[in-house]
Amino acid sequence: MFxxxxxxxxxxxxxxxxxxxxxxxxxxxxxxVTDISQEVFGxxxxxxxxxxxxxxxxxxxxxxxxxxxxxxxxxxxATFHExxxxxxxxxxxxxxxxxxxxxxxxxxxxxxxxxxxxxIHIKITxxxxxxxxxxxxxxxxxxxxxxxxYNEIYNKETKNVNYLQEVDKQLIVPINKKIRFLLTSxxxxxxxxxPDLALKKDAIPGYINEMSVVINEPGxxxxxxAELCGRHHGFMPIVIKAVEEKEYEEWLANANKVKxxxxxxxxK
Amino acid sequence: xSSVVKDTHHDEHPSGxxxxxxxxxxxxxxxxxxxxAMIMFFIGGLMAxxxxxxxxxxxxxxxxxxxxxxxxxxxxxxxxxxxxxxxxTGLANWMIPIMVGGPDMALPRMNNWSFWIMPFAFSMLLxxxxxxxxxPAGGWTxxxxxxxxxxxxxxxxxxxxxxxxxxxxxxxxxIVATILNxxxxxxxxxxxxxxxxxxxxxxxxxxxxxxVLAGGxxxxxxxxxxxxxxxxxxxxxxxxxxxxxxxxxxxxxxYILILPSFGVVSAxxxxxxxxxxFGYASMVYATASIAFLSFIVWAHHMFTVGMPLAGEVFxxxxxxxxxxxxxxxxxxxxxxxxxxxxxxxTPMLFAIGFIVMFTIGGxxxxxxxxxxxxxxxxxxxxxxxxxxxxxxxxxxxxxMAACYFxxxxxxxxxxxxxxxxxxxxxxxFFVNLTFxxxxxxxLAGMPRRIxxxxxQFADYNMIASIGAFGFGFAQIIFLYIIIKTxxxxxxxxxxxxxxxxxxxxxxxxxxxYHSFSTPPVxx
Numbered sequence: 001m002f003x004x005x006x007x008x009x010x011x012x013x014x015x016x017x018x019x020x021x022x023x024x025x026x027x028x029x030x031x032x033v034t035d036i037s038q039e040v041f042g043x044x045x046x047x048x049x050x051x052x053x054x055x056x057x058x059x060x061x062x063x064x065x066x067x068x069x070x071x072x073x074x075x076x077x078a079t080f081h082e083x084x085x086x087x088x089x090x091x092x093x094x095x096x097x098x099x100x101x102x103x104x105x106x107x108x109x110x111x112x113x114x115x116x117x118x119x120i121h122i123k124i125t126x127x128x129x130x131x132x133x134x135x136x137x138x139x140x141x142x143x144x145x146x147x148x149x150y151n152e153i154y155n156k157e158t159k160n161v162n163y164l165q166e167v168d169k170q171l172i173v174p175i176n177k178k179i180r181f182l183l184t185s186x187x188x189x190x191x192x193x194x195p196d197l198a199l200k201k202d203a204i205p206g207y208i209n210e211m212s213v214v215i216n217e218p219g220x221x222x223x224x225x226a227e228l229c230g231r232h233h234g235f236m237p238i239v240i241k242a243v244e245e246k247e248y249e250e251w252l253a254n255a256n257k258v259k260x261x262x263x264x265x266x267x268k
Numbered sequence: 269x270s271s272v273v274k275d276t277h278h279d280e281h282p283s284g285x286x287x288x289x290x291x292x293x294x295x296x297x298x299x300x301x302x303x304x305a306m307i308m309f310f311i312g313g314l315m316a317x318x319x320x321x322x323x324x325x326x327x328x329x330x331x332x333x334x335x336x337x338x339x340x341x342x343x344x345x346x347x348x349x350x351x352x353x354x355x356x357t358g359l360a361n362w363m364i365p366i367m368v369g370g371p372d373m374a375l376p377r378m379n380n381w382s383f384w385i386m387p388f389a390f391s392m393l394l395x396x397x398x399x400x401x402x403x404p405a406g407g408w409t410x411x412x413x414x415x416x417x418x419x420x421x422x423x424x425x426x427x428x429x430x431x432x433x434x435x436x437x438x439x440x441x442x443i444v445a446t447i448l449n450x451x452x453x454x455x456x457x458x459x460x461x462x463x464x465x466x467x468x469x470x471x472x473x474x475x476x477x478x479x480v481l482a483g484g485x486x487x488x489x490x491x492x493x494x495x496x497x498x499x500x501x502x503x504x505x506x507x508x509x510x511x512x513x514x515x516x517x518x519x520x521x522x523y524i525l526i527l528p529s530f531g532v533v534s535a536x537x538x539x540x541x542x543x544x545x546f547g548y549a550s551m552v553y554a555t556a557s558i559a560f561l562s563f564i565v566w567a568h569h570m571f572t573v574g575m576p577l578a579g580e581v582f583x584x585x586x587x588x589x590x591x592x593x594x595x596x597x598x599x600x601x602x603x604x605x606x607x608x609x610x611x612x613x614t615p616m617l618f619a620i621g622f623i624v625m626f627t628i629g630g631x632x633x634x635x636x637x638x639x640x641x642x643x644x645x646x647x648x649x650x651x652x653x654x655x656x657x658x659x660x661x662x663x664x665x666x667x668m669a670a671c672y673f674x675x676x677x678x679x680x681x682x683x684x685x686x687x688x689x690x691x692x693x694x695x696x697f698f699v700n701l702t703f704x705x706x707x708x709x710x711l712a713g714m715p716r717r718i719x720x721x722x723x724q725f726a727d728y729n730m731i732a733s734i735g736a737f738g739f740g741f742a743q744i745i746f747l748y749i750i751i752k753t754x755x756x757x758x759x760x761x762x763x764x765x766x767x768x769x770x771x772x773x774x775x776x777x778x779x780x781y782h783s784f785s786t787p788p789v790x791x
Binding site: 026027028029030036039040043044047048051054055058059061062065066069070071072075076077078079080081082083086087090091094095098101102105106108109110112113152153154155159161162163164165183187188189191193195198199200201202204205206207209210223224225226227228229230231232233234235 | 327547591624
């Protein structure tokens with residue numbers, strides 16, 4: 001346990017270091033903007049560093065052996081070929097380390113499965129190849145699909161910075177409120193994934209999957225479909241805009257008006 | 269006198285193409301399997317290069333997204349069923365009868381059949397590339413409902429899988445029958461080389477799970493053509509049930525792809541360390557434990573389908589447990605090397621490369637087992653990096669190590685050592701250049717199976733594509749070495765390697781057409 005505590009300390013130090021160095025972040029998982037996503041990041045770094053430490057020990061022993069125990073050095077090979085205590089030791093020690101990983105992982109998982117006290121409920125339906133968002137208990141509902149022009153995809157125009165991760169209509173949600181997503185599909189399997197929220201779940205026809213999130217910071221978060229869903233699987237991004245609660249309420253109240261004014265415009 | 273006449277009669281065989289079509293000889297069939305795997309390796313490799321060409325830069329350049337999906341699907345099917353499995357079956361055919369001191373495989377005629385089904389299965393599978401609606405593009409996992417959107421290729425795909433399964437099951441039955449019945453007197457189970465042990469366990473896995481796959485794909489077939497609704501929610505079926513069936517096959521399958529490599533490496537490391545294998549018994553038990561665990565971890569491929577919490581926790585714990593026996597194996601190999609007197613011929617290089625890079629794949633596997641983190645890794649390039657690390661510098665390196673290790677025995681000629689080392693170092697450099705950056709793009713958020721990606725993933729994809737082409741071209745050296753060694757070279761001794769132990773090294777190089785007509789004496 002002492003070892004694990006030290007590792008946690010080491011990890012938090014490494015995390016601070018990595019934050020100071022922005023280039024490194026491109027190589028690593030996002031820390032995200034929810035408490036849970038930060039826990040997930042912590043777990044990821046914990047396991048990664050445990051693996052690095054084990055790797056250094058095992059590969060260190062191996063390369064030492066490769067350097068020192070070679071025939072060209074004139075060594076005579078030893079003949080030992082078993083040691084019950086050693087074999088027992090390296091069965092038990094990994095087992096203990098695994099428990100050290102399993103405990104925090106299970107705790108986080110239990111939190112991820114707690115959807116109680118959700119205040120906002122949004123139903124997401126996957127289609128080949130777009131998403132539908134329905135704000136339950138309101139009459140706000142819309143489709144959201146890729147808005148990157150074909151000319152950029154087919155290399156006829158310069159690609160903009162949000163190439164393949166921009167949509168015609170963003171999902172607007174408030175910060176600091178528990179949002180529950182209900183997820184299903186109308187055709188094949190899809191998976192709704194936003195890395196910054198540490199949310200990923202399959203959209204399955206005939207099933208309604210649940211996930212929930214409390215977003216801590218306002219901002220635009222981009223994700224994508226993560227389950228192969230056919231020809232345009234790579235072209236169905238997700239964009240979420242998290243805003244202050246007041247702004248969200250205003251948007252929600254006007255969401256349908258915006259829609260009808262659009263219709264009015266078309267009718268002109 | 270009569271026995272002598274009989275023996276020479278048995279040594280006769282038709283020449284030319286008929287020798288290979290009618291053969292019931294374990295060495296001929298082993299050779300056929302290995303050449304088949306080699307051809308498929310280059311076909312599957314070309315598909316990988318199509319994928320990597322398209323992913324070289326963001327934007328769509330070379331192929332239609334649908335064809336891209338066909339390439340990822342077919343690349344997986346070809347590499348799994350057409351390369352790694354036949355290559356290991358080929359090694360089993362060549363080596364198991366010799367290693368247990370028997371004359372041939374227990375069921376030679378079935379052996380012929382189990383090989384000759386394969387070219388038909390793969391002709392059928394590859395012919396779908398020219399069909400209306402294109403080759404299967406729903407991923408090798410064949411998840412419905414998407415896989416049911418396949419065009420004319422669908423029944424060909426299903427029957428090809430049936431044939432491959434048939435071939436594997438027959439091959440596996442033959443291997444079990446050989447190991448249990450053909451051992452020389454005194455060759456007790458716990459004296460068998462580990463390659464034989466790992467294959468015995470692999471064969472049982474094959475017999476257990478190939479019928480499950482056959483059942484699953486048959487249900488897909490009836491869903492598409494006969495109006496059933498096994499996996500159709502609208503008809504009262506369940507699309508997730510297919511995933512459970514598939515991965516109940518699929519997880520043992522991935523151990524089918526790796527356990528024989530453990531056997532190969534366990535033969536090579538002691539030979540070149542000139543020191544007996546450390547912890548033989550614990551190696552056997554670890555292999556058996558891994559095989560057992562493989563049946564109770566399948567749903568870790570499905571952490572995001574929305575299983576109940578208890579299910580997620582169970583499959584997380586069970587999956588993490590696999591690290592224990594796998595760790596035991598790695599520790600045993602390292603301890604075998606410890607205080608040995610090592611030399612580093614090509615097979616040893618590939619075996620050491622295997623241990624290092626397979627362990628890296630094992631580490632990422634452990635990370636993937638952690639359910640909350642898996643929500644971020646699932647279906648990203650992190651997973652692609654993980655399974656390619658265990659399959660390419662894992663299984664494929666072990667197969668190459670085995671080829672270099674036993675090629676002098678098979679052909680009677682030594683391979684060109686320097687060229688072998690060049691092949692190893694090029695392969696190792698490029699395999700890492702290809703697959704290591706995939707960890708980064710995966711963690712940064714790039715999903716797998718996409719033909720185009722947003723700009724932040726561009727640099728590492730370009731590096732991976734360069735690596736893939738380098739790795740591909742390095743394999744031409746491998747092909748050249750094999751052909752050159754078959755044609756000639758300095759003569760190999762019976763012992764071949766200074767530290768080699770086991771029955772195969774007591775036979776001449778190349779061994780006689782029938783291995784042990786009289787049982788050898790086992791020490």
